[in-house]
Amino acid sequence: HDGKLAGFVVAIVTIALGTGGIKSNVAPLIADQYSRKSMVVKTKPKTGERVIIDPALAYHQIYIIYYGCIEIGSLSSLATPFMEKHIGFWAPFVLTFCAFCLALVILVLGRRFYVAQPAEGGVITRAFKVAALMVVSRSLDAPKPSWRATRGKSSVPWDDSFVEDIKKTLNACKVFAFYPIIWVCFTQLSSNLVSQAAQMETHGVPNDFMQSLEQITVLLFLPIIDRIIMPFLRNRGIILRPVTRIAIGFFAIGLGVSYAAIVQKLIYNAPPCYEHPLACSAAKVNGTILPNKVHIAVQTPLYICFGIASIHLNVAGPEYAYTQAPPSLKSFIQSLYLLTVAFGSALAMALVPVSIDPEVLWMFVGVAVTTFVVGASMYFTLRHLDRQEE
Structure with missing residues (x-):
C-alpha cells in the first residue's frame, strides 16, 4: 500500500504513547496545584458566615473543571465530520495538530509557575x-x-506509612477492576452507534456527527449537577462519595446501551430492508442506497444517558485515583486507572464478530445487562469504601 499501512501503524503507536504520557500526568499535575490537605473553618469577610473548607470537595471541583475543559475541546467533533465531508480527512488532523502545538507552548511558558512533585526513584x-x-x-x-x-x-x-499508602492504593485498584465494561460501552460511541446512525434517515447530517451530542450533554449538565444538584443534596446531609457516583454512572450508561438496543429494534422493524439495513435490493433506488425509515433523532436519548454517565464516571474515577494514591505514586495510579481503557478496548474488539446485522441487537442487550450486573456488584461490594471517606 505504498507505505500507507506502515505510516498508519506508526501514527497509532505514537498517539498511544503520547496519550498515555499526557493522561497519566496532566490530571495529577493539575490537582497538585491545590495545597490544602486538611479541613479548616473560615469566616467570610463580607457576611461573617463560618464555612468549612473541605479538600475532598476542592479536588472534586478541580476534576469537574478539568473534565469540562476536556469536553470543550471535544466539541471539535461538531466541525470535524463536516470538514471530512467537504474538505478531506487531512483537515481534522491539521486542526488537532495546531491545537496541540498551542497547548505545548502554553505548558512550556507556564512551567515555572507550576507546583511539581519531585520524582522519586524506585x-x-x-x-x-x-x-x-x-x-x-x-x-x-x-x-x-x-x-x-x-x-x-x-x-x-x-516505613509503616508507605505500606498504609499502598493499602489505600489497593482500594482504588478494586474500584478500577470494574471499569473495563464501562470502556466497552464508551467504545460504542465511535463504532456501532455510528454504524447504527448510518442505517437511519440522516437528512444530510453526517452519521458520525451524532456522537457530539454526548459532549454537548456533558457541558449542559455538568454545571447543573455541580452547582445545583450536588449542593442541594449536601445541604440535606446527602454527600455522594466516589463509589456512589461511579455506581450512578454505571446505571446511566447501562440505560444508554439499553436504549441503543431499542433503537436497533426500531430499525429492524422498519422498511425497506428490516433486519439487513442498506443490504437489500429494495434499498437501491436511482443509484442510491436508502436507509431504513427511522429518523436519526431517535438516537438522542442514548447520548444524553452517555453524557450523564460520563460526568460521574470520568470525574469520580481520576479523582479517586488521585486522592487514594500517595504523593509519589499519583501518576502511576492514574496510569493503572487508564490501563482499564486498554482492557475495555480489548473486550470491545472481541465483540466485533457479533457487531453485525442482526446480531448487533443482542450484542447491545448483552453489554447492557453486563453493565448493570457489574455496576451493582461494584456498589454492593465496595460501598464500605465510601464510609471510609467520611
Whole structure:
C-alpha cells in the first residue's frame, strides 16, 4: 500500500504513547496545584458566615473543571465530520495538530509557575515489592517494618506509612477492576452507534456527527449537577462519595446501551430492508442506497444517558485515583486507572464478530445487562469504601 499501512501503524503507536504520557500526568499535575490537605473553618469577610473548607470537595471541583475543559475541546467533533465531508480527512488532523502545538507552548511558558512533585526513584519497584510481600504472607500488614520486627523477619527499606499508602492504593485498584465494561460501552460511541446512525434517515447530517451530542450533554449538565444538584443534596446531609457516583454512572450508561438496543429494534422493524439495513435490493433506488425509515433523532436519548454517565464516571474515577494514591505514586495510579481503557478496548474488539446485522441487537442487550450486573456488584461490594471517606 505504498507505505500507507506502515505510516498508519506508526501514527497509532505514537498517539498511544503520547496519550498515555499526557493522561497519566496532566490530571495529577493539575490537582497538585491545590495545597490544602486538611479541613479548616473560615469566616467570610463580607457576611461573617463560618464555612468549612473541605479538600475532598476542592479536588472534586478541580476534576469537574478539568473534565469540562476536556469536553470543550471535544466539541471539535461538531466541525470535524463536516470538514471530512467537504474538505478531506487531512483537515481534522491539521486542526488537532495546531491545537496541540498551542497547548505545548502554553505548558512550556507556564512551567515555572507550576507546583511539581519531585520524582522519586524506585518508588514503583518498592510498591510492587510491598504488594508481593502482602500476597506471599497473606497479610496486608506483613510488609510493615513494625510487623516484621516483632516476628524476627528481615528489614525492609520503607516505613509503616508507605505500606498504609499502598493499602489505600489497593482500594482504588478494586474500584478500577470494574471499569473495563464501562470502556466497552464508551467504545460504542465511535463504532456501532455510528454504524447504527448510518442505517437511519440522516437528512444530510453526517452519521458520525451524532456522537457530539454526548459532549454537548456533558457541558449542559455538568454545571447543573455541580452547582445545583450536588449542593442541594449536601445541604440535606446527602454527600455522594466516589463509589456512589461511579455506581450512578454505571446505571446511566447501562440505560444508554439499553436504549441503543431499542433503537436497533426500531430499525429492524422498519422498511425497506428490516433486519439487513442498506443490504437489500429494495434499498437501491436511482443509484442510491436508502436507509431504513427511522429518523436519526431517535438516537438522542442514548447520548444524553452517555453524557450523564460520563460526568460521574470520568470525574469520580481520576479523582479517586488521585486522592487514594500517595504523593509519589499519583501518576502511576492514574496510569493503572487508564490501563482499564486498554482492557475495555480489548473486550470491545472481541465483540466485533457479533457487531453485525442482526446480531448487533443482542450484542447491545448483552453489554447492557453486563453493565448493570457489574455496576451493582461494584456498589454492593465496595460501598464500605465510601464510609471510609467520611
